[in-house]
Amino acid sequence: MFLHYSWPEAILHIDGDAFFASVMQSVNPTLKDKPVVTGKERGIATAISYVAKKQGVKRGMTFSEIKKCCPDCLYIESDYDLFSLVSKRMFDIIRSYCPYVEEYSIDEGFADIKGLRRMYHRSYEEIALMIKETIETKLNLTVSVGLSVTKSLAKLASSFRKPSGFTPVRGKHIEYLLKNRPVQDIWGLGPNTAAYLRQFNIKTALDFTLLTQEFVSSHLSKPYLEIWQELRGKKVYELQTQNKTTYKSISNTETFAPPTKSKELLWAYLLEHVENAFEKARTYHYVVGSVSLFLKTQQFEYRQIDIPLSVKTGYPRLIRDELYKGFEKIYSPLYVYRTTGCIITNLGDTSSTQVSLFENQEKQNKTKKLYEVISAKEAIRFGSSLLIPKKKMVAKEKPITGIPFLSLQQMS
DNA sequence: TCTGGGGTCCTAGGACCC
DNA sequence: TCTGGGGTCCTAGGACCC
Numbered sequence A: 001m002f003l004h005y006s007w008p009e010a011i012l013h014i015d016g017d018a019f020f021a022s023v024m025q026s027v028n029p030t031l032k033d034k035p036v037v038t039g040k041e042r043g044i045a046t047a048i049s050y051v052a053k054k055q056g057v058k059r060g061m062t063f064s065e066i067k068k069c070c071p072d073c074l075y076i077e078s079d080y081d082l083f084s085l086v087s088k089r090m091f092d093i094i095r096s097y098c099p100y101v102e103e104y105s106i107d108e109g110f111a112d113i114k115g116l117r118r119m120y121h122r123s124y125e126e127i128a129l130m131i132k133e134t135i136e137t138k139l140n141l142t143v144s145v146g147l148s149v150t151k152s153l154a155k156l157a158s159s160f161r162k163p164s165g166f167t168p169v170r171g172k173h174i175e176y177l178l179k180n181r182p183v184q185d186i187w188g189l190g191p192n193t194a195a196y197l198r199q200f201n202i203k204t205a206l207d208f209t210l211l212t213q214e215f216v217s218s219h220l221s222k223p224y225l226e227i228w229q230e231l232r233g234k235k236v237y238e239l240q241t242q243n244k245t246t247y248k249s250i251s252n253t254e255t256f257a258p259p260t261k262s263k264e265l266l267w268a269y270l271l272e273h274v275e276n277a278f279e280k281a282r283t284y285h286y287v288v289g290s291v292s293l294f295l296k297t298q299q300f301e302y303r304q305i306d307i308p309l310s311v312k313t314g315y316p317r318l319i320r321d322e323l324y325k326g327f328e329k330i331y332s333p334l335y336v337y338r339t340t341g342c343i344i345t346n347l348g349d350t351s352s353t354q355v356s357l358f359e360n361q362e363k364q365n366k367t368k369k370l371y372e373v374i375s376a377k378e379a380i381r382f383g384s385s386l387l388i389p390k391k392k393m394v395a396k397e398k399p400i401t402g403i404p405f406l407s408l409q410q411m412s
Numbered sequence B, C: 001t002c003t004g005g006g007g008t009c010c011t012a013g014g015a016c017c018c
Helices: A019-027 A050-054 A065-067 A080-097 A124-139 A151-158 A171-178 A190-198 A207-211 A211-219 A222-231 A262-281 A316-330 A363-376 A383-387
Strands: A011-016 A037-040 A074-076 A101-105 A106-112 A143-148 A166-168 A248-261 A286-297 A302-313 A337-351
Touching: A011 A124, A019 A037, A019 A080, A037 A050, A065 A190, A080 A101, A080 A106, A080 A124, A080 A211, A124 A143, A124 A166, A143 A151, A143 A211, A151 A166, A151 A171, A151 A286, A171 A207, A190 A286, A207 A222, A211 A222, A262 A316, A262 A337, A286 A316, A302 A316, A302 A337, A316 A363, A337 A383
Parallel strands: A037 A074, A143 A166
Antiparallel strands: A011 A106, A011 A143, A101 A106, A248 A337, A286 A302, A286 A337
């Protein structure tokens, strides 16, 4: 039932082991072989070194919880610039062996090494090991590597042995890979689908893969049929070798402590998120067609409102009043809120901006200029953002220094 | 995993049209 | 004016990923 011709495709999945923690250890040798967690800035474990994992530390644990199971654990602040730099070096190394590389996330990627055996005079297994060892030597950290005939199988394979594992899975070995793996381990199959499948007594990846196509098509949606095919050795997913330059949506959210009822403060946070999201949109030359604001209560209930904009714009100051009306619809003084957020969608090209006949062109231009000027000074904030406690401001931002808030009336 | 922040894709169902 | 069938577009919400 599974493929028997060994390597119709040769796809690598390379996964950094406890990546953030390993990066910190690689630049600071005194941390090597110690229980280390990153996330000190938030007080919650983000990445956990293998020594700490062995002692029972899990993602999301607070430091007081960690102390109980791992008293000598070391807490490190995350350095995202450093993580990005090491990530880039990892992908540069992979690309130096093979041109078809997908940067799936900061710590994982795929490489299509099909056809490279002749060039290197090596088997696929040997090529995979060569890349793995180069990364580990040059970056002073470990990766786990899976080699198989589809992305889904390669990803499952890389998690078979960790850390620093190498797991090649050719056609005839697929069954061994899938046997005894819970369905939740399958990439793209989450807890909801796992619970659904359990009703049919489908518990392992092999159970799932041995289902008939009819069953999968009639009981599950399209992505699951694709996963089913991938696990049977039929390549469905291509590598995405182009780096991300486009977005369907951009979001900016924050959970704050302590939670609050204050309408003014919540509005200030929301404006902050709106500004951040729009700023990112502008750097990618987008104008925004729709803004969603949401509040999350202390009981984890969502209140969300979607606000379609009559004209796409890159400058939120122009739509402040519309946003406030939306905010008032979702805000209730009866709740305490823990999170605010903004998601902007319906993104369009800056060049395609339509200026409505009813919009004041001059006002638009003035706003644009204003943003250009203030943006250059890194202080593009609405006036009410001043309500947000200083320590909560994003690090790169400087305090607002006397730039007066201009209302739309004043500007036009 | 008692819960952070940033994304993507798919589907059902309503609105609208002929 | 009513009824019916069929197509397309859009959106809300769910599920999943790191």
